[in-house]
Amino acid sequence: MKRLIVAALSFAAAVAGATALRADPVEDFYRGKTMRMIIGYGVGGGYDLYGRIAAEFLSKHIPGKPTIVPQNMPGAGSFVAAKYMNEVTARDGTVLASLSQTLATDTAAGSVSGLDATQFRYLGRITTNIDFGVALPKSGIKSFDDVRKREVSVSVTGGASIGVLLPTSLNKYAGAKFKMVRGYKGSAEMVLALERGEVDVVGATGLPSTLVRKPGWIHKGEAVIIYQAALKRHRLLPNTPALPELGQTDEGRAVLRVIASTAELGRSIVTTPGVPPERVAALRKAFQAMIKDPEFIAACEKRKMMFDPGTGEEMDQIVRDTVALPRALVAKVGELVKAPKK
Numbered sequence: 001m002k003r004l005i006v007a008a009l010s011f012a013a014a015v016a017g018a019t020a021l022r023a024d025p026v027e028d029f030y031r032g033k034t035m036r037m038i039i040g041y042g043v044g045g046g047y048d049l050y051g052r053i054a055a056e057f058l059s060k061h062i063p064g065k066p067t068i069v070p071q072n073m074p075g076a077g078s079f080v081a082a083k084y085m086n087e088v089t090a091r092d093g094t095v096l097a098s099l100s101q102t103l104a105t106d107t108a109a110g111s112v113s114g115l116d117a118t119q120f121r122y123l124g125r126i127t128t129n130i131d132f133g134v135a136l137p138k139s140g141i142k143s144f145d146d147v148r149k150r151e152v153s154v155s156v157t158g159g160a161s162i163g164v165l166l167p168t169s170l171n172k173y174a175g176a177k178f179k180m181v182r183g184y185k186g187s188a189e190m191v192l193a194l195e196r197g198e199v200d201v202v203g204a205t206g207l208p209s210t211l212v213r214k215p216g217w218i219h220k221g222e223a224v225i226i227y228q229a230a231l232k233r234h235r236l237l238p239n240t241p242a243l244p245e246l247g248q249t250d251e252g253r254a255v256l257r258v259i260a261s262t263a264e265l266g267r268s269i270v271t272t273p274g275v276p277p278e279r280v281a282a283l284r285k286a287f288q289a290m291i292k293d294p295e296f297i298a299a300c301e302k303r304k305m306m307f308d309p310g311t312g313e314e315m316d317q318i319v320r321d322t323v324a325l326p327r328a329l330v331a332k333v334g335e336l337v338k339a340p341k342k
Contacts, residue, residue, distance in 0.1 A: 015217035030064030040078025044188030046209030050267035051098030077161020091274035109334030117275035123316035173252030
């Protein structure tokens, strides 16, 4: 009998030990949780589209399969959301975000106080992004040369976003005569303003979201694309000058090149500073599983969404490289967003 009791106890201990070995603290943490995907812009734009599809498909690849709920938090070109992520919300890996691709540039330039992009952790990139300026034929604008000849109104968002940086930098370094109309929450609102005739030009809207919302602008020439924030011309926009081409001085071309380089961060997903390393690793692994998921890829294709993924580690390195740029150069970028409002 004693031998039976000892054997039973040994078996129970072995089972308990095996259970302990199988326990996953990350899975235990996320099981039953409701996570949030903070989207730093309004509904309908590129950041919204990519933030929402990540919220839809990422959860099934995170250990414990938590629910992810998207939440729009527009303001100041997504910097309201970025500061919320940095200063307010829990730093435990339950809050993710789709934030401005200029976050690193603005950290380097000191454009947003108290915010350091190198402290965020990128899970990965769904696609690179090229923003461009666009007019409709009824405006009479046929090329960038036309906005050098006369003042034209341009819709922009706020803060230090790409929507502000592009027209401001082109005014200073490329001879444009943009009169900025501020306060729009995102590209969807700016496009609507263009169609209503409230403005002549949209200062920045993304190629990925345009291919979803307005494919005729790209494929049928239904709009005039007057510049693109890229280091070189994209294959879909072969007749549109890239930002560095438009600079009128060596300094101007260098500054415009820095701004254009933000396309590499594109539509990425981040989490807050201070998340435990094991959870960051699990979230990054889940992100990589998501972008290889046939259902996710099929959803991107069905929705006509661009797909050019990158790892979280690659995005972190781009951020570090950007922040390490010569201070004199990035200071020029900072001066642009601190310029008097016009």
